[in-house]
Every structure is written in C-alpha cells, then in structure tokens.
Amino acid sequence: MAATLDDVAPDVSADPFGERIRTHWAVHKRLLGAHFLFESDCEALMDQVGAAYGGLPPHHLPHSEYDFRVELRLVPGRSLRGAIEPPPVQMRSGAGLLCGVVDACNYVMVMPAQRRALVVVSSDMLGFPYHLRYELIEFAVFVLATRGVGLVPLHGACVGSEGRCVLLLGASGAGKSTLALHSVLKGLDLLSEDAVFVEPETLLATGVANYVHVKADALRFIDDERARHWIGMSPTIRRRSGVEKFEADVRTGFGRVAAAPLAVVGAVFVSGEPADDVDGMLTPVPTNDIAIRLRADQPYAAGQSGWRRFEQKLVAMGMYELRRGLHPSASVDAVRELLQRRSKR
Known part of the structure; x- marks a missing residue:
C-alpha cells in the first residue's frame, strides 16, 4: 500500500521553531x-x-x-x-x-x-x-x-454605583479585598478586587470583576448565611505570601459586576488602623502629601506614561484615608457616603 503524507514522521528540522x-x-x-x-x-x-x-x-x-x-x-x-x-x-x-x-x-x-x-x-x-x-x-x-x-495600572480594588466609582488603594493586608467583598454584599458594583486600569484623561476605570479573595477568618463578619455558604464552598487558593484564601466567583450571581467602565470620583487609602469612632473613619489626606503617598503605594504605575496626568487629577480631586471600623459594613457606609457626596458636585 502506498504511503500517505500522514504516515510520514515529522522532521523536526523542517520546523525547528514550532511555527506551524x-x-x-x-x-x-x-x-x-x-x-x-x-x-x-x-x-x-x-x-x-x-x-x-x-x-x-x-x-x-x-x-x-x-x-x-x-x-x-x-x-x-x-x-x-x-x-x-x-x-x-x-x-x-x-x-x-x-x-x-x-x-x-x-x-x-x-x-x-x-x-x-x-x-x-x-x-x-x-x-x-x-x-x-x-x-x-x-x-x-x-x-x-x-x-x-495607555492605561494606568493600579494595584487596588474599585467599587461603585450609577456609573461612578471609588478607588481602594493601600498596602497588601490593609483590607481592600474584605472591603470590596462587603461592598458587593451591600449592593455596590464590583469593578475589580485586585487590579484597576484608569484612562488618565477621562479618569474612566476598567477592570476584571471575576473573583473576590477572602480569608477564612473574615467569614465571621458575614451575617448573610447564603453569602457565607457561597464563599465557604468556593475553591481555596494560596498566595505567594503563603496566605490561603477562598476564591469566590462574583459572576455566579452573588453580587453585581460593573457593566461598563466607571468614572472615578474618589480615592481612598485603606488602612488597617482602627478608627476611634465612626466619624473618624474617613479623613482627608493633606494635598501636599497625596502625590508622595500615591507614588509610594503604586511604584510600577508611577513609571508609566500616563501617570503624571493621572496624578494631577487625583491631587486636584483630593484623597482620603479610610481607617477600619468595628465591622466592615461601617467601611462600606463610608465609601457609599463618599460616592454620594461626590455625585452631587
């Protein structure tokens, strides 16, 4: 029987780079x-x-x-x-x-x-x-x-509503993921939990709202039994730091993902420091300190081409530090208040 092309063993030298x-x-x-x-x-x-x-x-x-x-x-x-x-x-x-x-x-x-x-x-x-x-x-x-x-890449989370959003920045472990989760549970739209991308001229933010990552000890703050079940049944991932977290998929219907890019109307540095009282949770960052803190918090983004324009706009807008309340829902209320306050301008 005559041999066909399919019967011939491939010659590696004919395609050494695997281009075909x-x-x-x-x-x-x-x-x-x-x-x-x-x-x-x-x-x-x-x-x-x-x-x-x-x-x-x-x-x-x-x-x-x-x-x-x-x-x-x-x-x-x-x-x-x-x-x-x-x-x-x-x-x-x-x-x-x-x-x-x-x-x-x-x-x-x-x-x-x-x-x-x-x-x-x-x-x-x-x-x-x-x-x-x-x-x-x-x-x-x-x-x-x-x-x-030409987007500015930020390590942080972002939540919002009605086309507007607040950037949640701050060091790893400060509580950005927990705040993003509770924001979703309280009806805000999730734009991203870990990486936010901002168009520097328009301040429109976009991201990938697929998962939220939650440590097991954060479940004690979740009052909704359905939400605890949703998270508790999610797969567990292990960060490079060794910290293990549940990887809960927001796309399963528990919460809303942002349907379109959102306009940045506020930004906060999330702090792990406790607030003395509810009124002291959200405090303005002095204008002269905003650029310094931004660059220290976002060293990679600060080297990108659109950073200068982005930084100028955030300095003009003003930023806040958000200290931790007794319950994560108090932090969500502070973020919602900032959204409402800025939407009236």
Whole structure:
C-alpha cells in the first residue's frame, strides 16, 4: 500500500521553531476597553481563559479600538512534579519584549508594539490553575492593555454605583479585598478586587470583576448565611505570601459586576488602623502629601506614561484615608457616603 503524507514522521528540522502549530480553538473577548483574540492548540488552556474572562460584560472606552492577540501553547513538561507551587515569575525585558519566566517550559512574552503575546505552558502547569491564570495569562492581558491602550495600572480594588466609582488603594493586608467583598454584599458594583486600569484623561476605570479573595477568618463578619455558604464552598487558593484564601466567583450571581467602565470620583487609602469612632473613619489626606503617598503605594504605575496626568487629577480631586471600623459594613457606609457626596458636585 502506498504511503500517505500522514504516515510520514515529522522532521523536526523542517520546523525547528514550532511555527506551524495549528490553533484549534479561538475566542474573542472585550476586556479593559480593547478587543482580545485568544488562540490555542489546547482546549484546557482555553478553559482557563474562560475561567478568567468568561461571563464578563464588555467594557468599551472612548476612542479605544485596539485589537490584541494572545496565543497560548501547551508543551510537554514535568519540571513541576511534586511542587507545592511553581517558582516565582522572573521579569525580563529587551528588544521590545516584556517577559515573565517561571522556567524553561512556562513563560509569557509580550510584544506591545505588535499588540501580541505568547503564553507557553507545560502540561504539569495545568495543575496550578490559579498561578497559570494570574501570573501568565493575566500578565499578557494586563501588559498589553497598559502599554497598548495607555492605561494606568493600579494595584487596588474599585467599587461603585450609577456609573461612578471609588478607588481602594493601600498596602497588601490593609483590607481592600474584605472591603470590596462587603461592598458587593451591600449592593455596590464590583469593578475589580485586585487590579484597576484608569484612562488618565477621562479618569474612566476598567477592570476584571471575576473573583473576590477572602480569608477564612473574615467569614465571621458575614451575617448573610447564603453569602457565607457561597464563599465557604468556593475553591481555596494560596498566595505567594503563603496566605490561603477562598476564591469566590462574583459572576455566579452573588453580587453585581460593573457593566461598563466607571468614572472615578474618589480615592481612598485603606488602612488597617482602627478608627476611634465612626466619624473618624474617613479623613482627608493633606494635598501636599497625596502625590508622595500615591507614588509610594503604586511604584510600577508611577513609571508609566500616563501617570503624571493621572496624578494631577487625583491631587486636584483630593484623597482620603479610610481607617477600619468595628465591622466592615461601617467601611462600606463610608465609601457609599463618599460616592454620594461626590455625585452631587
């Protein structure tokens, strides 16, 4: 019987760089004011794209019609066998490339000028979906949006209502996630719990409102039994710091995600320090201190091209420090009061 092309063993030298790998799966997403095309040769990797971005409302920004392409590839690999977690991501750059490298089989390369990114994942990395999503896939998406659209990337949370929002900034462990969760439980819209992206001229904020992360000891402050069940039955993730948290999916219907970008009308530094009383929870930051505190709180964002304009607008707007009340709901009330106060201007 005559041999067919399918019977011929592939010659590695004919495609040494693996350029002819077919991408069998593709999905389009409208994220962070831009259009993203995700392509992959692996259905399991596309499942992680769905876990990160499925069910989110499309966010459009004025005059932002950027198209980005993210390719995800699966390669053989057993470098993580027996590991509790993957090695930390190492950042590299050069020749117009921005890279995050876990090891030889797990890395992401972003080419902002070409509006493209490549995410390479080993088969055993699929066993660490949290790190895969946050440290590789979201790395690609966030860098492309920051550099391509010109957004200011903030480490923080953001909640709002009726088209307006308040930025929740502050050090890790200050209580931003807890405040975001209780804001959702009390009817505010969630824009993001961990990363917020702001257009510096319009102060429109966008984000990815997929999960909130809650420590087990925070459940004692949740009065609603259905909400405690929703969180308590969620998967548990382990941060790089070693802290374990529930990863509760807001898209399941418990709470509202922001249907569109929100206009920033206020910003607070969330503090872990207790307030003496309810009236002392929200205190203004002296105008001369705002820029200094902002840069110290957001060192990466302070190096981006749109930072100066963003900083000027927040200084002119004014910022507050929010100290912790006896119950997280008191902090939510303070944020709601700030939203209402600014909406009347």
